[in-house]
Amino acid sequence: MLTRNATRTSQFQQPKSLPSPWLSPVGAHVLFSSPELVGTPMSYGRNEEIYGEGEPADYLYKIVRGAVRIYRVLDDGRRQISAFYLSGDVFGMEGGEEHACSAEAIGDIDVIVFKRSTLVALANRDGEIVRQMWGMTAWELHRAQEHILLLIKSAQERVVSFLLEMSDRVESNEIELPMSRQDIADHLGLTIETISRTFSQLESGALIGIPTSRRVVLRNRAALDRLAA
Amino acid sequence: MLTRNATRTSQFQQPKSLPSPWLSPVGAHVLFSSPELVGTPMSYGRNEEIYGEGEPADYLYKIVRGAVRIYRVLDDGRRQISAFYLSGDVFGMEGGEEHACSAEAIGDIDVIVFKRSTLVALANRDGEIVRQMWGMTAWELHRAQEHILLLIKSAQERVVSFLLEMSDRVESNEIELPMSRQDIADHLGLTIETISRTFSQLESGALIGIPTSRRVVLRNRAALDRLAA
């Protein structure tokens, strides 16, 4: 369990290239540094549901350790993972009062939970907070638009784009994948077999290395960039 | 050209089912009823560019007549139309200071243009306006997420979903399509041939009628609903 102190000093990490909206240049990482906003440490186990589609969106979550998948399922069972969130990311704000998607812990995770009502109360006194939360919604929109572009690409392009994105997010050419092939498949709109085959192809072309099935090393970024679309 | 008066009385129409965010229940249609906010009537011709990707997002547009496509192009020329906007819709706010997408008039259109700086100035004095603009970004996010879900479906499901959405938006079973087959194809991530064939199939199954190529009549909504998911 996390100490109270750890909670207080935590800050929200924001993607560097946020196409900052009609928003002051102050990054959203400042958003939760207010002493009035104290989060509660929580943990979830592997595959545990954090919230479900349609439930009231009463909390925001900042990941301290582990990874989370955000997804929706169609009636016939097809699953679309709209995003993965990694350590340092904030999730839980799809923009509505109800969650538009479900969220599950991929492995065991630690998060800090913030009550929405607290934020809203703060927001009433400080317009800047509203702007920053708006900025977060705008960032989610940006991600969604990128994902749409990804889904019209070929299988190889999707897989390569995914690897490049992951590499950027962990700021390393060596990626420890927290999610299964099935998760990746449901994120990219492909099947596990296609993911697996594409990984193998890329490896045999010396573009990537796969020391273990959950570990990928980018070996030729220039070539990968070209393949990404 | 529109009269000044027409401009003043115009209101923003907002989709009914906006999953209203952390937002007061006041609909965003109130947003631009302020007497301080006066828009300028403008017109664009068929296929004319309204703004391009990367340009500063200095204006918001409310469509008075006609339809608009919002799109991005990949390096190799593939085009993804992320949304169509119809008469009454507002567009131009992808959430950033720069446009994430390009916008073109599909046919001849009339719009009312609002200067962003005016809104921002108002927003500084009135937190409610910020919340409402946030709500619009949240709505765009919702749309993008629905579109992602659409892109993992089969061709027939995509086409049917598209027709149902259009029907809902014009609130009629008779749809006058302002856009070409190519536009629809680029919106659904398919080819014109597939769009055309799917339309023909649906027609021969008596699910829809196609009196003219730009006009579609939904004849069996229950069956179409079943095919959509």
Added chain:
DNA sequence: CGGCGCCTTGAACCAAGTCAAGCTCTGTGG
């Protein structure tokens, strides 16, 4: 060591794409 979850690989299949031809409007000029 054995069982189970996850991953890889192969072979057959199929939905959608590609290529190609022809049709149907619509507007324009003779």
Added chain:
DNA sequence: CCACAGAGCTTGACTTGGTTCAAGGCGCCG
């Protein structure tokens, strides 16, 4: 009023990228 040119749409025949089905391998934990 008709001819005809061009853009947009439809349809058919063929190809193909990705899925499906099936078998087997790897690694981890009890």
